[in-house]
Amino acid sequence: MKKLFFFCTLVLISISSFSQNDYFFPSKKLNDKIPTPEAFLGYKMGSHHTRYDKLVEYMRLLESLSDRLKVMKIGETNEHRDQIIVHFGTKENLQNIEKIREQHLDFVAGKKSEINEQKVVVWLGYNVHGNEASGAEAAILTAYYLAAIDGQESAGIFKNAVFLMEPVVNPDGRDRFSNWVNMHKGNPFVTDPLDREHNEVWPSGRVNHYWFDLNRDWYLSTQKETQNRIAFYHKWLPNVVTDFHEMGTNSTHFFEPTKLNAENPIVPQSNYRVLNETFAKYFEKALNDIGSLYFSKEAFDNFYPGYGNTYPDLLGGLGLLFEQGSSRGHAQESENGVLTFNFAVRNQLVNAIATIKAVAEQRELLLKHQVDFFKEIKQKASKEAIKGYIIGHNLDVNRNDLFRSYLKLHQIESYELGKELKIGDQVFEKGKGIYIPLEQDKNLFVKSIFERPKSFADSIFYDTSAWNLALAYGLPHAEVKAKPELDGLIKTTQLIDKDFKPSNYAYLLDWRLYNSPKALSILLSNGIIAKTAARSFGLAEKAWPQGTVMIPVQPQKMNSEQLFNFLKSVSEYAQVPFVPVSTGYSQSGIDLGSNNFKAVKPIKPIMLIGQGTSQYEVGEVWHLLDTKLSLPITKVDLGQANRVNLFGYTHLVMVSGNYSELSDEFVVHIKDWVKKGGVLIAIKSGAEWAIKNGLAATKLVDFANPNAAVARTNFEDVSNQAGAKNTGGAIFETDVDITHPIGYGLGERKLAVYKNSNLAFETSKKPGTNVSVYTAEPWLTGYLHPDNLKKIKNSTAIFSESIGGGTVVLFADNPNFRGTWFGTNKLFFNALFMSSTLENTRFGNEEE
The missing domain is CATH 3.40.50.880 (Class I glutamine amidotransferase (GATase) domain)
Structure with a gap:
């Protein structure tokens, strides 16, 4: 054991004794006017986990010193950390970045045909799981590389490409983990896997503020970080998206292709058989050059479209997954010897640079793939028997609006029904039904929302094998074989009755609306007496089912005018209508004073x-x-x-x-x-x-x-x-x-x-x-x-x-x-x- 410790110490010393540029950028010609990360941070990369605010500060320093990058804030996290995208390009390209963006979208939409005028767009994404920290350090080094690289290599990189870097996808989780390992770091490093540094507490840094896995959220888009990202993503539709991760300490390094026969069947095979395998040759060479072990083809899958490396596949891009064995701290014993943080960072960095090189050399292949992708899926859709899908709830318009918002975020073309549509025994009302055509750029996205696969080439899944959002939202839906009469693009339903009248007797709240529990929660927390119907009844020319909430006027601490004004504000906030009634005598079923109206108690x-x-x-x-x-x-x-x-x-x-x-x-x-x-x-x-x-x-x-x-x-x-x-x-x-x-x-x-x-x-x-x-x-x-x-x-x-x-x-x-x-x-x-x-x-x- 003493000999092993002595050997480990020598390894750590020998690695840390390298010049940072010699270790990370051997033989690279770099502009010495651009400060290295080490010069700015005050420590060698890989010897400490960089806090997110320092990372952002370094990006802004580079922006002030170099005309090759611009930093843009696209939003902020739940814990108020800025979400940034760093744009890299030539001075001229950055000055014309909006024009380049518009030209790129026109090209992929088939509105422009001259490929030589187009820039390939690359999205470099890192650290979606906060405790897979080598990615963010590699992002810092990649930013330095793109800002400082000189000579012929620089010209080859920037001539026909624009780079969009998201250095940390999950800033809140990143800082949670960084604080943990930094405060438990020993000097010298403790490599024992049992040490507290390598065993973070619950909740892990993997997740965001609300403990969601943001890597599963690209497709679902429930978290604000994802919503900010997706809105920006669709402004560009990148050709390549990188997704840098970490895996178990005893693993080496993984790059795509993923497990064979484990691809999303609706994605064109050229994505996997041509693009993935073309890029894999660059990663193979990059890791061979530094002697790092790696594997491919035998793990992970591309079924679920909600990862950073699979979401682009639905939009004509190439998603690239990288998985690096994790030191989960600064240095840890593994089956492959002592795994150091800076070793992991270097593996991520060389494949980031390999991606940049591959993009420069495969620009035409990538651009042609994307433009052909959109053209072919629309042509195929025009020949299919199913023309689109209809979806919508005739009663719960809150859920309809949630779905509308989802479609809008992902820029999926959809329309309101112009008149009632009946398919089988389902009826979709005008203004409630949403028609989504298949003949559109987001064709594969639409299919993912509605299709119900049951047959698979494999029976082992890295994650889920079902992601039907129509079922998740619980909305009635059906296939449409003939285009229905439409009434314009989707819009948000306005539920609030502007002529809402006060009552001196009671108000009713339809529990079938998704937002009704939110309204009830506010009522109860403000001391409002509310009851729920255990039996159905008919009142005010409407049938009211079990669960209907009744707010009587007289027993309240508020007077009738105060109650009315309060309900009006709750109605606007929760987007649910309260229906005033002037009598408790029902046309059918129970009366409002019945003991079958049960008191709903405040909850804690x-x-x-x-x-x-x-x-x-x-x-x-x-x-x-x-x-x-x-x-x-x-x-x-x-x-x-x-x-x-x-x-x-x-x-x-x-x-x-x-x-x-x-x-x-x-x-x-x-x-x-x-x-x-x-x-x-x-x-x-x-x-x-x-x-x-x-x-x-x-x-x-x-x-x-x-x-x-x-x-x-x-x-x-x-x-x-x-x-x-x-x-x-x-x-x-x-x-x-x-x-x-x-x-x-x-x-x-x-x-x-x-x-x-x-x-x-x-x-x-x-x-x-x-x-x-x-x-x-x-x-x-x-x-x-x-x-x-x-x-x-x-x-x-x-x-x-x-x-x-x-x-x-x-x-x-x-x-x-x-x-x-x-x-x-x-x-x-x-x-x-x-x-x-x-x-x-x-x-x-x-x-x-």
């Missing part, structure tokens, strides 16, 4: 978080409550949970996680709290924990099949065989009891859910507890092992049980997945707001 939720819980699912709940409900939620670390007094809270949320450190006494406390009125909401393995600890009287479906005949399996196939039985991400149909408070406001019983685990509940014999069950033919899209289908069909997806004065609600699937499943969010909203009405579902409490 708490969520267990921390090491062992899913940072993604925790973040999804937090983000949902912040952005969709304006409702604060207390987040308590598991290490403190055993000391929490739950009687100060109304709801306890437990997402997927390992809760073994909760004491027996705290489990008893949860049971007592539920019996006395508390509501436990448990998701996926959180629900599994609740069942195993006697908090719910249901059972888990057994997905194992120990009695099945065991066939011999070759050793190399064992991991793939096991992986093929995982439900890694598919979409299923459920049947929801919409008369149950957890099902209020859905309108239709059939509901698509996203499933990425082998977990379901056995059907309970207790009446009213099986809130949602998977249908007899539940599989809608995505990869699914046939054995799992047998287990899932007809099993229970949501179990809800009243225990004493409280309630337990168990979700087999995550209703808030990646912040984009608006169709199932209502189930979670109901678990928060409507669960208290489960205490007494009988009519009245009177004695006969």
Whole structure:
């Protein structure tokens, strides 16, 4: 062990003794008037993790000293860090950057044909996962290289190219990780993998402020960092996009092509077979030249279109994934010797420079690919039987507007219906239905939104195998085979009634609108008395379903005028209408004074978080409550949970996680709290924990099949065989009891859910507890092992049980997945707001 330590020390000393330019830029002719990163930062690159503000400061210094770059702010993060794009080019090109941008868009749209006049556009993106930090250091060095490179190499780079650099895609996560490793860095470096430097705390720097994985968000666009990026991206439509990542410490370096037969089937094969393989030769040479080990073709996939390296594939660009073995700190022992941070940075840098060289030499190939890409997909679409898709909800126009905003962000051409359209037994109303033609530049994007693949060349997926946004948004939709009558481009629906009149009796709020929970949350937090209908009724010439919220006028602390003005402001803020009524006598069904109107209580939720819980699912709940409900939620670390007094809270949320450190006494406390009125909401393995600890009287479906005949399996196939039985991400149909408070406001019983685990509940014999069950033919899209289908069909997806004065609600699937499943969010909203009405579902409490 002493000899190993001595060897490691020599390695570290020998690397750090190199001149920075000799190590990172051997034999490069560099302008000595441009300060090196080391000169500016005061430390050698790779010896310290650079804070994001210092990175931005260096970019702005380069801007002041060089006429080759301009820094542009495109937005800011949740923690108010600037998001920047650094433009690189010749002085002349930067002065004419807007003209170049317009010419590029005209060229790819087929409006210009002279390829010799066009600049190739390259997007250099780094550090989407904040704790994969070598990318940002490589970005700093790449910026220096582009600003300082001289001679013939400089002329070759800038003659026909424009570079757009996003040095850090996830600034908030980057700084979280950088602060961690810098404050635990030893001198000399501690290479032991057990050292605290190499084991960051929860939440990791991988995620952004709300603990979302921004690398999965390009397609979904739920986070503000992504929305800022996508808006800017579509102003350019780059030819090449780099995506620099890190992987396990014992790995070497990966570059594309990804795993064979693991490509998105709707993307032209020329993207993978021609462009990827052409660029791979440059990466091979670059890493051979410095003697770095690497691999390709055997890992990762290009199925999901939401990564930084796959999103461009839908838009005629080439996305390039790089994965570097991570030191997760400054130096760490690995199977390949001591892996240092500056070694990882150099690997990323040489492939960034290799990309720049490849782009310069393959400019015509890239430009021709993109212009042909758009031309061919539109020509193909013109010959297809399906002309487009119609989508939209006739009642929940809030979700329609969410979808409209999504289409606008991604610049997908879409139109309002000019008149009612009926397809099969579905009716799409004028002003509610949205028509999206297939014959447009975003053709592949449209197909990704609506298609439902079930057959795949591979059964192992790096991530999800289903991403149908029409199902995620929970909106009715259909294929269209003849262009319908249209009424112009999409616009935002205005729900607010400008003639909203005051009432001296009551106001009604339709719970079927997506934004109604937000309005109710504001009402309750301001002390407004609100009730929800447990039965349907007819009033004010309208049918009102279960879940309708009623705000009576007389019992309120506000007078009728104050209440009216307050509701008017809430209506405008939440974009939902309140309907004034002058009587409580219904034309049909229950009256407004009925005991079947249940009081909705103010809520104060708490969520267990921390090491062992899913940072993604925790973040999804937090983000949902912040952005969709304006409702604060207390987040308590598991290490403190055993000391929490739950009687100060109304709801306890437990997402997927390992809760073994909760004491027996705290489990008893949860049971007592539920019996006395508390509501436990448990998701996926959180629900599994609740069942195993006697908090719910249901059972888990057994997905194992120990009695099945065991066939011999070759050793190399064992991991793939096991992986093929995982439900890694598919979409299923459920049947929801919409008369149950957890099902209020859905309108239709059939509901698509996203499933990425082998977990379901056995059907309970207790009446009213099986809130949602998977249908007899539940599989809608995505990869699914046939054995799992047998287990899932007809099993229970949501179990809800009243225990004493409280309630337990168990979700087999995550209703808030990646912040984009608006169709199932209502189930979670109901678990928060409507669960208290489960205490007494009988009519009245009177004695006969």
